[in-house]
Amino acid sequence: MESADGDDGAAYRKPAVDDRALCFAHIHDRYLDEELRGAAFEGRCAFCPEDARGPAQVVLVGRLADTVLFALSGYGCPADAPVEWPHGDSHKVPPDPAQAVAEACEPVLDTDVLKAVQDYIDRREWDGDPVAYMPRSSAVRDSWEGLCRTVAARDLDLPDSDPSPGSDRDRLESLMGRIAGIVRGENLVMRIEPGVKIWRGRMRSDKTLPGYRAADIGSVPPERAAENRMSRAGVPLFYGSAAAGTAVVEISARDGRPFAAVAAFETTRPLRLLDLVDIPEPPSLFDRRHAARRDSLVFLRDFARDLSRPVFYDGRKHRDYRPTQYLTDYFRQSAELDVDGIRFRSAHNGGVNYALFVDATQCLEPDAVDGQGTLRLIEGSERVEDLDRSHVTQAV
Structure with missing residues (x-):
């Protein structure tokens, strides 16, 4: 199949694993649709009923997988500097990209397409050609999760804790300043x-x-x-x-x-x-x-x-x-x-x-x-x- 470049400018290489194509009728998020349009080409959708597989604008399953993972990574640029919490989590197993895609895309991809994306990622992992995926360090969402983990692991009583620079309370003050901003911005x-x-x-x-x-x-x-x-x-x-x-x-x-x-x-x-x-x-x-x-x-x-x-x-x-x-x-x-x-x-x-x-x-x-x-x-x-x-x- 023909390859195409995405709007990020990076050339897309077809992997050695099997990679089918799908039409845009199986994608139910307009922003994901827009992200993929630059990589579309005329072909036949492997996921439509056989009697409806006429020529259509399609995109490779691999391109879909890479685009989703790129979004989960923050498009290569985090939205804001993260609030880091010292958990001692370095021993943990790296995140599973196929599972991350499943959690993110269940509402926006048809079931058989989502399974094909997960299979594509797993097969590349098995073939020693892993997909590029680094979870975005979300400045707010992960900081909430990090706060909860830190409080539990370190038995912190944050309202009475040390307010000095670099302390847990100091990190929280920085985070809460951002939250105050969204409260004002959203008229909450x-x-x-x-x-x-x-x-x-x-x-x-x-x-x-x-x-x-x-x-x-x-x-x-x-x-x-x-x-x-x-x-x-x-x-x-x-x-x-x-x-x-x-x-x-x-x-x-x-x-x-x-x-x-x-x-x-x-x-x-x-x-x-x-x-x-x-x-x-x-x-x-x-x-x-x-x-x-x-x-x-x-x-x-x-x-x-x-x-x-x-x-x-x-x-x-x-x-x-x-x-x-x-x-x-x-x-x-x-x-x-x-x-x-x-x-x-x-x-x-x-x-x-x-x-x-x-x-x-x-x-x-x-x-x-x-x-x-x-x-x-x-x-x-x-x-x-x-x-x-x-x-x-x-x-x-």
């Missing part, structure tokens, strides 16, 4: 006005209305603040939900008692929130122009996913909470972003949750004077639900 800070309802509750053994006051159901004092996925022990946060049903699902997921008592607070002043509810879809892996933006959005989506994972209330410290605790502390303290909390999705029902940087003194009783505090308990909002929703007791 939203404003909510006074009067927004936020529900919060406790599980109970009976359906009697508890007669909650703000002091009972608001943020707890520091000495009673347990470790959570977003807050360290002794750091109070106000966790709540936009809907009573979401609050019930959240609190019942970790407590076997049959009844849930919930009540609503209302915001008493405008609040600025980091909004992780509708993070934009990351650009295509094959969109060269937006590689850095893709990494940052993947980072934020992974962070939001981790925020929604279950929390274990067993009185012990959980090392895997520390990365999300650190990021939450950063957002709390960031003068650049100036946010009052985080808005994120519930993993249980897809509803909206809030984690507000509000302590017990900012949770007011219903008769509190306007202009004080941040949240005010709404009189008459209290209700008790059983978990099968067959009975609801409401305040009158």
Whole structure:
């Protein structure tokens, strides 16, 4: 078959292994399509039904494999300088390029084409002619993974760690500066006005209305603040939900008692929130122009996913909470972003949750004077639900 040069200017050599051709009907990403058009030639597709294999613009399976691996390597140019973490990972087995392609291309290639690409890579490896592949050192995505590994391996307590140049905390400050940039660039800070309802509750053994006051159901004092996925022990946060049903699902997921008592607070002043509810879809892996933006959005989506994972209330410290605790502390303290909390999705029902940087003194009783505090308990909002929703007791 005829060979062609790609738009990177490098001559393409047909390998000794079998290399079939495919038409562009089997590629479902417009950026990957564009990358390959310069290497196309007229031929017959080996992957279309036999009765539909007329002359068409096709590209070699090998060219497709090399193009995908080049994209995974960052097109030879990382989007940003990586934040390096000392893991001692030098003993690890080098990455498997066929597996990397499978993970990256499952949504964008037909199944039989993807298998042909993997077989092509494996056969070259077996023939002693390995494909060129060096995973791109992603400045944001890999730094998130690296942070989690480092915290676990070295038992770090990052919020209280050494801030000196070159330290783990110093590396995190550099990373978070980049994240703040993508938060601003994607307009992920939203404003909510006074009067927004936020529900919060406790599980109970009976359906009697508890007669909650703000002091009972608001943020707890520091000495009673347990470790959570977003807050360290002794750091109070106000966790709540936009809907009573979401609050019930959240609190019942970790407590076997049959009844849930919930009540609503209302915001008493405008609040600025980091909004992780509708993070934009990351650009295509094959969109060269937006590689850095893709990494940052993947980072934020992974962070939001981790925020929604279950929390274990067993009185012990959980090392895997520390990365999300650190990021939450950063957002709390960031003068650049100036946010009052985080808005994120519930993993249980897809509803909206809030984690507000509000302590017990900012949770007011219903008769509190306007202009004080941040949240005010709404009189008459209290209700008790059983978990099968067959009975609801409401305040009158």
